[in-house]
Amino acid sequence: MHFFSDLWSHEFMRRALAGGALIGFTNGFLGTFIILRRMSLMADALSHSMLPGLAIGLVLFGLSPGGLFLGGIIAAFLVAIGAMLLARASRLKEDASLAILYTVAFSVGVVLLQYLPTSVDLKHYLFGNILGLGDADLWIAYGVALVVVPGLLLLIRPLMLTLFDPTVARSQGVKVNALHLVLIVASVLTMISSAQAVGVILMLGLLVTPAATLYMLTDDFGKMLWGGAALGSVGSVAGLVISYRFDRVPSGAAIVLVLGAVFLLAWIFGPRYGLVGQYRKRRHFHEESLSRWEHGEEHKH
Amino acid sequence: MKHNHSLKIADLTVSYQRIPALHHIGFDVHCGQCVGLLGPNGAGKTTLLKTLAGLIGRETGTIHFHGREVRGATPDIAYLPQRGQIDWDFPTTVRGLVEMGRYLRLGWWRKYGAADASAVDSAIAAMSLEPLQDRQINALSGGQQQRAFIARALAQEAHVLLLDEPFTGLDKPNQDTLRATFRSLREKGKLLLVSHHDLASVPAIFDQVVLLNGELISAGPTAKAFTEENIQRAYSTRVFAGVDHGHAI
Numbered sequence: 034m035h036f037f038s039d040l041w042s043h044e045f046m047r048r049a050l051a052g053g054a055l056i057g058f059t060n061g062f063l064g065t066f067i068i069l070r071r072m073s074l075m076a077d078a079l080s081h082s083m084l085p086g087l088a089i090g091l092v093l094f095g096l097s098p099g100g101l102f103l104g105g106i107i108a109a110f111l112v113a114i115g116a117m118l119l120a121r122a123s124r125l126k127e128d129a130s131l132a133i134l135y136t137v138a139f140s141v142g143v144v145l146l147q148y149l150p151t152s153v154d155l156k157h158y159l160f161g162n163i164l165g166l167g168d169a170d171l172w173i174a175y176g177v178a179l180v181v182v183p184g185l186l187l188l189i190r191p192l193m194l195t196l197f198d199p200t201v202a203r204s205q206g207v208k209v210n211a212l213h214l215v216l217i218v219a220s221v222l223t224m225i226s227s228a229q230a231v232g233v234i235l236m237l238g239l240l241v242t243p244a245a246t247l248y249m250l251t252d253d254f255g256k257m258l259w260g261g262a263a264l265g266s267v268g269s270v271a272g273l274v275i276s277y278r279f280d281r282v283p284s285g286a287a288i289v290l291v292l293g294a295v296f297l298l299a300w301i302f303g304p305r306y307g308l309v310g311q312y313r314k315r316r317h318f319h320e321e322s323l324s325r326w327e328h329g330e331e332h333k334h
Numbered sequence: 335m336k337h338n339h340s341l342k343i344a345d346l347t348v349s350y351q352r353i354p355a356l357h358h359i360g361f362d363v364h365c366g367q368c369v370g371l372l373g374p375n376g377a378g379k380t381t382l383l384k385t386l387a388g389l390i391g392r393e394t395g396t397i398h399f400h401g402r403e404v405r406g407a408t409p410d411i412a413y414l415p416q417r418g419q420i421d422w423d424f425p426t427t428v429r430g431l432v433e434m435g436r437y438l439r440l441g442w443w444r445k446y447g448a449a450d451a452s453a454v455d456s457a458i459a460a461m462s463l464e465p466l467q468d469r470q471i472n473a474l475s476g477g478q479q480q481r482a483f484i485a486r487a488l489a490q491e492a493h494v495l496l497l498d499e500p501f502t503g504l505d506k507p508n509q510d511t512l513r514a515t516f517r518s519l520r521e522k523g524k525l526l527l528v529s530h531h532d533l534a535s536v537p538a539i540f541d542q543v544v545l546l547n548g549e550l551i552s553a554g555p556t557a558k559a560f561t562e563e564n565i566q567r568a569y570s571t572r573v574f575a576g577v578d579h580g581h582a583i
Contacts, residue, residue, distance in 0.1 A: 069424065190437040197424050197434065201415050204387035205438050206407030252470040254425050 061265020064244030082112035084142025161232030231285035346395030361553035370540035387413035412492035435489030457488035477508030
């Protein structure tokens with residue numbers, strides 16, 4: 034118990050725990066949409082595109098979170114829109130266009146950060162440092178959560194129709210392209226709030242893994258949505274505690290490792306879609322068909 | 335029971351990049367009919383269904399349902415997708431799928447209430463899916479999946495159902511069930527427009543046919559329109575699709 038009271042006694046740790054819980058929640062919630070709309074790679078590209086924006090924000094505004102926030106958003110949007118235009122104006126498809134633009138943007142960011150006047154550690158932005166979360170970072174996390182979660186909830190019906198089948202949704206009058214854009218905006222906002230905490234390389238793990246874990250366990254959209262949010266939140270807090278206990282483990286990596294471990298358990302032991310469940314089901318069918326065979330009721334096909 | 339609601343299509347031309355896939359098509363069909371859309375590959379069957387669903391813009395022509403011009407999407411018309419385009423691993427049950435049909439009547443925010451629940455109940459009952467309603471949609475047979483989507487259209491209170499090759503990939507017993515389902519929908523006063531390629535089964539399934547090959551070959555009661563001569567004309571002449579630039583239609 035001494036460990037936890039010690040943990041709670043530090044102001045920076047309390048801030049990190051609150052921030053981690055909130056950021057994990059928003060990421061886990063959004064993850065359901067990203068997985069079902071198959072946007073994981075798009076989200077990965079966007080997360081990497083933020084780096085040059087963060088670097089330029091650093092040059093222009095110093096270490097103020099507001100400047101970084103703005104820089105990251107603008108860079109990610111430029112890449113997203115650029116990829117869309119490139120895909121339309123050439124025979125390249127959107128995935129290849131994104132791949133080109135985001136790696137170029139990321140490289141620009143890496144170079145820029147080397148030439149910065151202030152001595153900023155590159156690792157800080159690549160892997161995050163949630164223990165250095167300031168008040169302004171917390172406010173950004175609150176703001177993002179307050180925009181993204183209620184915003185997506187307001188659009189939950191058309192979003193569900195779109196996730197399920199974009200073609201039919203369009204025939205039902207749903208503005209599928211506009212909703213796609215909404216999801217991109219929500220992703221960029223959410224990832225900006227996790228840049229400080231888990232870094233641009235690992236933020237995709239926090240976004241996708243919690244909802245993916247629930248996807249292994251449930252057939253209910255609502256459970257996947259809220260369960261993913263809860264798991265993202267709890268996993269982030271657990272990762273932080275581990276990172277505090279073992280001070281050589283960086284917080285971002287600890288969070289993603291915790292979430293990865295829970296996913297692994299769900300994948301192996303999931304009653305219906307896990308490996309064990311699948312194996313049991315196959316055996317069940319095998320035995321059933323054997324017994325039918327023995328009773329001479331083999332299905333005629 | 336007389337059904338006066340009609341779907342009137344007049345002078346309909348639909349093009350892909352200026353190449354017409356449907357050329358000045360016009361016909362009338364009524365609620366309570368089961369209409370087979372027939373024609374060779376590339377005849378424009380899917381194009382016609384997608385145009386009626388509001389997925390493709392038209393170049394000329396009008397579509398009227400029950401006296402009102404149809405522009406864009408309307409909950410009166412339900413498009414049922416081909417099975418291949420669905421993500422069957424989507425986290426939803428049969429009941430969840432049918433509930434999605436209510437969203438169009440409810441709009442994006444109005445509360446899902448008791449009336450909606452009972453509409454969903456009766457749609458599920460009409461398709462005899464009660465015992466399966468809590469199953470994930472991938473844990474159904476092909477015929478049951480087909481019926482689940484029809485149930486969604488019923489919950490949506492659609493009058494016109496557009497189905498793209500629903501018999502494809504179904505085994506014989508499931509085909510028979512689907513045929514019986516179509517009959518019961520007709521008796522309920524629904525209008526079914528169904529693209530279909532197996533000519534031998536046409537008279538057993540459809541009371542009306544529309545024969546296409548880019549142009550309208552014939553439309554009307556199966557006994558009158560589905561004649562040897564019309565079939566010859568639809569299937570042996572070159573499909574009218576303008577100049578062939580190698581585009582799929």
